[in-house]
Ligand SMILES: Nc1ncnc2c1ncn2[C@@H]1O[C@H](COP(=O)(O)OP(=O)(O)OP(=O)(O)O)[C@@H](O)[C@H]1O
Ligand SMILES: O=P(O)(O)OC[C@H]1O[C@H](OP(=O)(O)OP(=O)(O)O)[C@H](O)[C@@H]1O
């Protein structure tokens with residue numbers, strides 16, 4: 264059986280469980296369960312703290328897991344990232360009181376609070392900056408106001424938490440993170456299927472199908488707006504002057520593409536959700 268590590272709580276848990284469900288697996292029914300078996304798909308799920316998942320997978324105790332790229336790098340585990348899963352996107356950044364720091368070099372001799380001290384230490388060492396790390400479990404943004412650190416290094420999504428504490432980012436981002444699929448590096452039965460299924464979920468989540476009718480004289484202009492995943496499907500209509508076109512487009516771009524298609528003369532533009540896909 265393929266042994267899969269799944270985040271049991273925190274920002275990653277809900278979407279990770281949803282993706283696995285969409286991929287056709289049956290996860291736990293009760294939030295208190297730590298292990299659940301999906302016999303039909305021959306997989307076993309282990310619900311673990313997101314921070315521990317890389318340790319279990321890297322040791323080979325479990326075959327594959329879902330965690331954050333930042334957590335993987337901070338764990339020092341030999342587990343490897345197979346693919347990004349496109350959720351829990353964030354950057355990992357230094358921040359300090361507005362105007363106090365101009366660059367990462369200014370951190371020399373300063374106290375830096377973080378929950379990701381390995382990651383931060385490695386980053387500072389690579390830049391030759393010596394600072395004192397203060398390891399905290401969470402709510403790191405409070406560390407400066409409360410006087411236990413001069414700066415922080417933390418997960419930033421909208422930046423609202425930093426702003427609320429009067430902090431601002433400085434220096435280049437340390438990392439771009441998202442939820443990732445990680446493995447022990449060893450192939451395991453069912454791993455290929457899991458990856459293909461998750462790819463299908465990502466496509467179904469991030470893309471939609473756009474259909475429209477277009478006069479053949481304007482076909483090239485319309486295909487120029489959206490050319491599809493491989494190439495657009497162009498079908499004849501009863502009226503030989505007209506064609507029907509189907510393309511896949513990024514869901515986030517749907518309305519901009521519909522506007523542009525309408526501008527080049529497309530009619531009857533219809534957008535359909537993709538329920539499942541194998542690309
Ligand atoms: N606001 C956020 N936006 C996007 N990703 C986030 C956010 N907060 C945390 N993450 C990501 O979630 C992962 C950390 O998950 P984890 O469950 O350990 O912490 P958490 O979500 O902060 O939960 P908690 O604070 O309840 O322990 C990391 O990969 C991190 O980048
Ligand atoms: O840039 P923002 O949109 O404000 O999001 C980033 C914040 O979200 C997370 O905090 P969380 O609520 O998980 O609390 P924690 O610090 O205790 O982990 C993260 O640790 C940052 O603090």
Ligand SMILES: [Mg+2]
Nearest residue numbers: 273274401402
């Ligand atoms: Mg958090």
